[in-house]
Amino acid sequence: MGAAAEADLALIPDLEPFGREDGYATVAGYLRIAANYQLITDNLLDLSHVEFMHPTFAAEEFIETTRAELIRQGTTVQSNRWKPQCKVSRFLRMFWTSDSVRGDARANMRWHPPATLYLDVGVTEVGAPIGEGVTLPFAHLLTPETKTGTHYFWAMIRDCRVDDAELNEQVHRIVTSAFADEDEPMIEAQQQEIGPDLDLMSLRPVLLHPDAAAVAARRVLAGLIDAERQPRGLAAGSPDVGASAGAASE
Ligand SMILES: [Fe+2]
Structure with missing residues (x-):
């Protein structure tokens, strides 16, 4: 989107290990x-x-x-979820x-503005370092089409x-079902409730602890959109979101 002459390849987020030529199988969908x-x-x-919302991906017990x-x-927001010693999910x-x-399971999601997300999901034996168990890198790439279509x-x-081609088919079926049958109806229902013209935050939604990363990302994005709308030469560039880290239990 936008003027092709202003496209900057250096701004494309690095989703390593995506892009490696060999040693990986890829399953993709839309x-x-x-x-x-x-x-x-x-x-x-x-x-x-x-x-x-996702029984197949859940830890099978509330932990x-x-x-x-x-x-x-900088402009990146990461939402990590560590599930030590949990019952390993069916997926x-x-x-x-x-x-x-x-095992020690994890789901760590990194957001790059405006809408590129990288998820590191995996599990190791209890206490073992990440990398020794299963690591499944996921890319979620969102392209807005309209205000209410993506x-x-x-x-x-x-x-x-x-x-394993059969495993590829299984993964495709399970992930598509989770996104299309479990996430999509909920997200579309939210959109219908909000209507086509209002921004979610203008409705002053009740925010719970797990919403912190989403709110942080919305703030970064709003700052970048504001900066882009400034007349040329006045744009401040990235909003000053600084670097900070926090951890909390829910
Ligand atoms: Fe989901």
Whole structure:
């Protein structure tokens, strides 16, 4: 979108390990959501929704040890969710060869403005370092079409069972179902409730702790949009969001 001459390749977020040539299998999909792209970002940054809306991805029990972490760095917002010693989800068990019922699971979502998200989802044996278990990098790439319509491209890569075409089909079916049957109706219902013209924040919504990352991202985005609207030469560039990190339990 925008003037092609102003496109800057250096601004494309690095979603490493996406883009590596070999050693990974890729499953990708697409949905068109009848909602503003920011509502989809809200959903993706509130990782607590997984436990309520996605039985296949949930930890199969409510875990009191879950730790949420919000990290802001420059214009990037990261929403981490650590689930130590939890019952490993049905989805992760498709990739995990361990016999352990419990593991240290995580879902860490990084947002780059305006709407590029990278999710590191995985599990290790309890106490083991990340990298020793399963790591499933997900990309969520949102392209606004209209105020209330978004093209939602997603991809997941894996470095295990890379030649398993049947697993590719299973992953595609499960992820598509979760997004289309579980997230999409909720997000579109939100959009219908809000209507086509209002911004969510203008309605002064009740904000809960898991909304912190989404609110942080909305603030960064609002600052960038304001800066872009300034007359040329006056644009302040990135909003001063600073770098901070915080952790809290819910
Ligand atoms: Fe979801």
